[in-house]
Amino acid sequence: MLDSINTRKIEKVIFYQREFIGDTIINEFPFTISLNGRELVTLLCTPMNLEYLALGFLQSEGFISDRSAIQNIEFNKESGYINIQIVNGETIMEQKMIGKRTLTSGCGKGTTFHDVINTLESQPINTELFISMRKIYDLVDEMQKRSLLFKQTGAAHISTLASNQEILFVHEDIGRHNALDKLFGECLLKQINYTDKVIVTSGRISSEMLIKCALRRIPILISRSAATDLAIELALKSGITLIGFVRNERMNIYANGWRVLSDLP
Amino acid sequence: MLDSINTRKIEKVIFYQREFIGDTIINEFPFTISLNGRELVTLLCTPMNLEYLALGFLQSEGFISDRSAIQNIEFNKESGYINIQIVNGETIMEQKMIGKRTLTSGCGKGTTFHDVINTLESQPINTELFISMRKIYDLVDEMQKRSLLFKQTGAAHISTLASNQEILFVHEDIGRHNALDKLFGECLLKQINYTDKVIVTSGRISSEMLIKCALRRIPILISRSAATDLAIELALKSGITLIGFVRNERMNIYANGWRVLSDLP
Numbered sequence: 001m002l003d004s005i006n007t008r009k010i011e012k013v014i015f016y017q018r019e020f021i022g023d024t025i026i027n028e029f030p031f032t033i034s035l036n037g038r039e040l041v042t043l044l045c046t047p048m049n050l051e052y053l054a055l056g057f058l059q060s061e062g063f064i065s066d067r068s069a070i071q072n073i074e075f076n077k078e079s080g081y082i083n084i085q086i087v088n089g090e091t092i093m094e095q096k097m098i099g100k101r102t103l104t105s106g107c108g109k110g111t112t113f114h115d116v117i118n119t120l121e122s123q124p125i126n127t128e129l130f131i132s133m134r135k136i137y138d139l140v141d142e143m144q145k146r147s148l149l150f151k152q153t154g155a156a157h158i159s160t161l162a163s164n165q166e167i168l169f170v171h172e173d174i175g176r177h178n179a180l181d182k183l184f185g186e187c188l189l190k191q192i193n194y195t196d197k198v199i200v201t202s203g204r205i206s207s208e209m210l211i212k213c214a215l216r217r218i219p220i221l222i223s224r225s226a227a228t229d230l231a232i233e234l235a236l237k238s239g240i241t242l243i244g245f246v247r248n249e250r251m252n253i254y255a256n257g258w259r260v261l262s263d264l265p
Numbered sequence: 266m267l268d269s270i271n272t273r274k275i276e277k278v279i280f281y282q283r284e285f286i287g288d289t290i291i292n293e294f295p296f297t298i299s300l301n302g303r304e305l306v307t308l309l310c311t312p313m314n315l316e317y318l319a320l321g322f323l324q325s326e327g328f329i330s331d332r333s334a335i336q337n338i339e340f341n342k343e344s345g346y347i348n349i350q351i352v353n354g355e356t357i358m359e360q361k362m363i364g365k366r367t368l369t370s371g372c373g374k375g376t377t378f379h380d381v382i383n384t385l386e387s388q389p390i391n392t393e394l395f396i397s398m399r400k401i402y403d404l405v406d407e408m409q410k411r412s413l414l415f416k417q418t419g420a421a422h423i424s425t426l427a428s429n430q431e432i433l434f435v436h437e438d439i440g441r442h443n444a445l446d447k448l449f450g451e452c453l454l455k456q457i458n459y460t461d462k463v464i465v466t467s468g469r470i471s472s473e474m475l476i477k478c479a480l481r482r483i484p485i486l487i488s489r490s491a492a493t494d495l496a497i498e499l500a501l502k503s504g505i506t507l508i509g510f511v512r513n514e515r516m517n518i519y520a521n522g523w524r525v526l527s528d529l530p
Contacts, residue, residue, distance in 0.1 A: 005494075006494045008494065008497060008519075010497075010517050010518060010519050011517070011518035011519075011522045012517055012518075013398060013515060013516045013517070013518060013525075014514070014515050015514050015515075016398055016527060016529050018518070018522070018525075023517065025491075025492070025493065025494045025497060026494065027493065027495070028471055028472055028495040029495075044471065044473070133281055153491060154490070154491045154510070155490065155491035155492075155493065174469075174471070174493060204420055204439075206293055206309065206439070207309060208309070225419070225420065226291065226419045226420035227290070227420075228290065228291050228292065228293035228420065228439060229271045229273065229290040229291065229292045229293060230292070230293040230294075230309075231293065232273060232275075232290060245419070249279070249280050250277075250278060250279050250280075251278045252275050252276070252278070253276035253277075253278060253283070254275050254276075257283070262281060262283060263281070264281050
């Protein structure tokens with residue numbers, strides 16, 4: 001089992017001066033997830049909170065919806081292997097394998113794209129959760145402060161679950177999808193309700209990131225980075241409040257701004 | 266067929282002032298690649314140079330090695346669908362499907378990870394291509410200048426093929442893997458030799474990015490961003506000169522620094 005970071009001797013160049021120094025580098029670890037004994041996928045990820053990652057991944061991919069589906073977890077940290085035994089695993093896997101795979105743009109993993117869009121449109125999220133502009137700025141600032149792996153390596157993404165007041169859970173990973181799935185895995189295992197919560201993340205919001213939140217009926221999604229046009233379209237259709245580019249007391253509200261309160265200080 | 270960008274009415278917030286404005290947003294387009302009539306994958310990507318993307322993807326995934334393998338290309342821009350007919354397509358597909366899938370960390374797509382590592386170690390790249398520090402800084406500066414989609418949207422990656430003197434080909438995409446595959450697709454179609462060239466890219470270097478370059482025997486890989494520990498390990502094993510964090514006349518040489526010339530000005 002690797003740590004999240006490693007120290008390596010590298011050559012640092014400043015202008016034209018080269019010098020060997022020890023540098024902190026992010027690890028990338030192959031982690032294999034099996035479902036009912038059948039190998040499903042190997043994710044390349046940061047080796048922290050791998051159980052959460054596996055559970056969040058299985059939930060994102062539609063294999064499980066909540067903790068009650070899990071019968072047994074067999075986790076070998078050293079070898080980077082987890083086997084999760086779930087109710088009706090074989091049947092669900094057969095159904096999934098028939099579906100079409102969508103591979104990714106920015107970053108990410110497979111999802112049966114068009115079915116999802118239909119689902120989102122037919123049952124839009126109308127949760128009356130409100131958040132003030134001040135809190136949006138504060139949550140992103142707080143997230144930045146807690147980006148420890150990023151500070152050390154310059155190569156990690158962070159995702160957090162927050163109320164409309166404060167950050168509750170934090171996960172970092174080399175992959176922005178992994179960071180989000182770790183968060184959802186923790187919520188699943190701890191049975192945290194997220195339908196009245198906010199996701200705050202460092203990474204760009206692609207359609208897949210949006211879909212992950214929309215399927216879980218999370219009403220507000222905030223990013224420090226940009227959103228794609230397709231993600232905005234899906235946010236509009238699914239009723240999600242989508243906010244991006246939150247930096248230096250500025251932000252872009254891409255969709256459903258009615259949840260954002262204009263609290264003049 | 267979409268454009269690469271779209272103009273959307275969004276709510277821009279500066280401090281506590283909100284205003285509806287037109288903003289330039291990057292598009293994300295589902296593009297389906299079929300091989301010999303069999304649907305292989307749907308990539309979410311920026312809809313420019315999609316033929317290059319398909320060819321580069323097929324090469325990266327080991328379905329084709331060069332242009333001679335291509336028998337026919339049937340491309341429908343409007344629907345985002347391409348079918349590529351290749352020599353021995355069915356046989357190659359059967360072999361591939363048996364292999365294990367690795368899904369991604371940062372960003373990316375499947376690859377049979379461990380086989381690749383063995384290949385890289387057994388035939389390291391020893392090409393005597395040299396590059397000066399000045400040129401490394403210049404190439405990254407030039408790449409930044411040519412990041413048109415990034416400048417417009419703040420949400421694109423860029424990959425370029427360069428000699429050790431100047432940038433030759435440039436591709437942008439919402440996904441860093443897609444940008445790289447577009448570059449390789451163009452080289453494949455135009456029969457450009459890249460074994461004496463340099464890749465310069467904006468995105469982080471994960472193991473998968475490194476492997477894409479190593480399998481094509483590209484001797485020098487330069488990024489504006491960080492590299493993972495696994496990517497550095499693979500660069501050392503495969504003989505690639507790996508350079509990261511090229512910013513403000515500084516850089517990190519992670520592996521095989523012997524190709525970098527210390528040219529004091």
